[in-house]
Amino acid sequence: MIRTITPVYLTDEIRTIEQTVFDLPEPPDLMEKAGRATAEIARKYFVLNCDSRILVLAGPGNNGGDAFVAARYLKHWGYAVTVIFNGDPDRQSQDAKQARLAWQGGEENIYSEIPGTANGQKWDLIIDGIFGIGLRQDRPMAGQYLSWINTVNAMQKPVLAIDIPSGLGSDDGSVYGAVINADITITFISPKPGILTHYGPQYSGRIIICDLDLDPVAILPPRAWMINRKLASILLPPPRAANSHKGSFGSIGILGGNNGMTGAAILAGRAALHAGAGRVYLVILATSAPDVDIVHPELMMRSPSELFDLDTLDCLVIGPGMGMDEFTYGWLERALDTDLPLVLDADALNHVAFHSELARKLKQREAPAILTPHPAEAARLLDTDTAVIQGNRQIAATSLSEKFCCQILLKGAGSICARPDGTCFFNTSGNPGLSSAGTGDVLSGIIGALIVQGQTPEDALLLAVYLHGAAADELLKRNNGPVGMTASEVSNAARLLLNDWIYKKS
Ligand SMILES: NC(=O)C1=CN([C@@H]2O[C@H](COP(=O)(O)OP(=O)(O)OC[C@H]3O[C@@H](n4cnc5c(N)ncnc54)[C@H](O)[C@@H]3O)[C@@H](O)[C@H]2O)[C@@H](O)CC1
Ligand SMILES: [K+]
Incomplete structure (x- = not known):
């Protein structure tokens, strides 16, 4: 029964799964898959047309890398995409750097700050790729990233969060400074405990799980699962027999x-x-x-x-x-x-x-x-x-x-x-x-x-x-x-x- 239902992994467990995949002789490009899936969700679930303006916030880590990939696809599909990134390019992972360069390869600008509303910018969708499961909980969120989150929440525009709304603890669902208020969260490999409990349900909106074509259960036996309609259906008592009585x-x-x-x-x-x-x-x-x-x-x-x-x-x-x-x-x-x-x-x-x-x-x-x-x-x-x-x-x-x-x-x-x-x-x-x-x-x-x-x-x-x-x-x-x-x-x-x-x- 347990194999057919949705696992939930802690951050350390997700890291173990990712490492196992990276160690394969021909590892799949998980960031490319994550970014593309994000772009597809944006196209499918939000009302977009060729004039739509999409603001993509890319953080300093791999969550930001996913955001760059998503931006590239959305731009390629004809939307007006603006990317904000102010991380240190030298400290990006190889994958994230590659994703940034692939976006820049199109000569597109990368802004270091969210353009003010005073210049008439109106966003039809905001994609949150500031922090994912790498959010450090020992370091109070401050400065630009805190300000980005507060600015996005104040805009009250549709928001798609990548992996987990930025600022939310992926294991505990606690708020670390401030959290992006998402309409949809696309979460990779498995949902994280933090989006399912405590403040998670409030900030994550609808949760869409993308397994990145992996079978995580085969890699790491889970210790936690989601209770959803699928599981409830498995657990239902059978229809009652016609000759039943109260003692039954x-x-x-x-x-x-x-x-x-x-x-x-x-x-x-x-x-x-x-x-x-x-x-x-x-x-x-x-x-x-x-x-x-x-x-x-x-x-x-x-x-x-x-x-x-x-x-x-x-x-x-x-x-x-x-x-x-x-x-x-x-x-x-x-x-x-x-x-x-x-x-x-x-x-x-x-x-x-x-x-x-x-x-x-x-x-x-x-x-x-x-x-x-x-x-x-x-x-x-x-x-x-x-x-x-x-x-x-x-x-x-x-x-x-x-x-x-x-x-x-x-x-x-x-x-x-x-x-x-x-x-x-x-x-x-x-x-x-x-x-x-x-x-x-x-x-x-x-x-x-x-x-x-x-x-x-x-x-x-x-x-x-x-x-x-x-x-x-x-x-x-x-x-x-x-x-x-x-x-x-x-x-x-x-x-x-x-x-x-x-x-x-x-
Ligand atoms: N590792 C992988 O194989 C994959 C990772 N993916 C994405 O990568 C994410 C995890 O990436 P990372 O481990 O790079 O972590 P994150 O991108 O979540 O964040 C790490 C970065 O944020 C900075 N940071 C963390 N807490 C901070 C704070 N409180 N204030 C200021 N800066 C802070 C760190 O210094 C680091 O640069 C996932 O959530 C997912 O979105 C996906 O691409 C799928 C594959
Ligand atoms: K995020």
């Missing part, structure tokens, strides 16, 4: 909803129904818990001890709105003592963060558990602060997974699923409409519902994360967000989408 689709228990937070448990329960669980047992811990959910009377209300006495459960979701008192500590301890697959969310995570004996139990249990922290919860679990988590989300997710021997879902833009073997998956669906209370509860219900229907916890997690984000994307398309998108709507949209996908309606 499993029983899930959900425990949470303490005083003032009953909604969290109800949302998780409703989402589990919408995602297809055969039976949903719900514990609402609040003292004035309702006997029934009037909107979804299908939810079977139980007390905590009744829930643990059930012998039919296939998975337990614990934590949404659970609260942090001694009783909930006890229920979590009991959950950890079961051999059920567990989904731990919200206050269950906080209990684990504050009580080392619970953390120990979690680490030692044999049955699988999935932890779904947002960055602040992840910071508590790793005894650090949120900035450290966000500063390198991939490292945070894999550290958590290693620490607790569990699968981790680190939520936030570009959610990351990490496994104890060090591998991880970057989700590519979702939008800021999900930034509202309750969406995490819905996600935990969906994960549990897919587990009880027979998915492995690993598959259930990947599919649930993608489905949850894709549901939000559907709502966005219909203008039900991002402003005011609600968790309940996400749950409903997830049901529609899941049926669409399984029964191949879209």
Whole structure:
């Protein structure tokens, strides 16, 4: 399965792949391929005609070399191309120098500064080849390059970024001084973690992957992959058999909803129904818990001890709105003592963060558990602060997974699923409409519902994360967000989408 999906490589891994290719007896000209592919994307995806003016920003390294090649093709195809380069020609790599000279061979000018708007320049497209994966993070961006980035962003013109928007950390998605705001990023060999998580989704725009005719997986086995529609399709449960019954689709228990937070448990329960669980047992811990959910009377209300006495459960979701008192500590301890697959969310995570004996139990249990922290919860679990988590989300997710021997879902833009073997998956669906209370509860219900229907916890997690984000994307398309998108709507949209996908309606 893993071979058919899109790998994600860190900068060092990309360098290893490139070096392997360079060491071949007849290495392909990767820069020529990268530059040409960039020019083709410019022609295909941006509205250009023979009068179009294209501004190409070439940095001092090989990202700039790609930009020179792209400029050459675009000029050759008849567009008005202006190239800006102010690097030291003597310090360019052989390839980049060659690309610059090939452009100059046409006697074209190279400017050292972006011509001001005062002279009437109007750009139809800007190509960003300032920095790629070679951006140095120990050297604060300053001077001309910082000024170029700020100038381009202020122009608000269509932007195509080469490999990664300049200023974005390719491994961590952090902003180093300033970042080019791209409409499209053409990324080579594989997408970089930095364009998929943290600030990446905000600055990269649409991501187009160009493999430069390489098969990177054959060169270096990946340790990270993208979660996209292709992967989600592979993970879908099969169409339901005609003679199925509720027992065919499993029983899930959900425990949470303490005083003032009953909604969290109800949302998780409703989402589990919408995602297809055969039976949903719900514990609402609040003292004035309702006997029934009037909107979804299908939810079977139980007390905590009744829930643990059930012998039919296939998975337990614990934590949404659970609260942090001694009783909930006890229920979590009991959950950890079961051999059920567990989904731990919200206050269950906080209990684990504050009580080392619970953390120990979690680490030692044999049955699988999935932890779904947002960055602040992840910071508590790793005894650090949120900035450290966000500063390198991939490292945070894999550290958590290693620490607790569990699968981790680190939520936030570009959610990351990490496994104890060090591998991880970057989700590519979702939008800021999900930034509202309750969406995490819905996600935990969906994960549990897919587990009880027979998915492995690993598959259930990947599919649930993608489905949850894709549901939000559907709502966005219909203008039900991002402003005011609600968790309940996400749950409903997830049901529609899941049926669409399984029964191949879209
Ligand atoms: N190596 C290869 O085989 C290929 C590389 N390609 C391109 O090459 C890129 C990587 O090239 P490089 O390794 O040359 O790296 P970059 O072109 O990303 O940047 C390196 C240059 O930028 C300067 N620099 C870095 N950080 C700076 C900072 N904070 N302030 C000021 N200057 C800074 C460095 O001194 C160096 O001159 C990729 O992203 C991709 O676009 C493609 O051509 C495909 C093939
Ligand atoms: K770039």
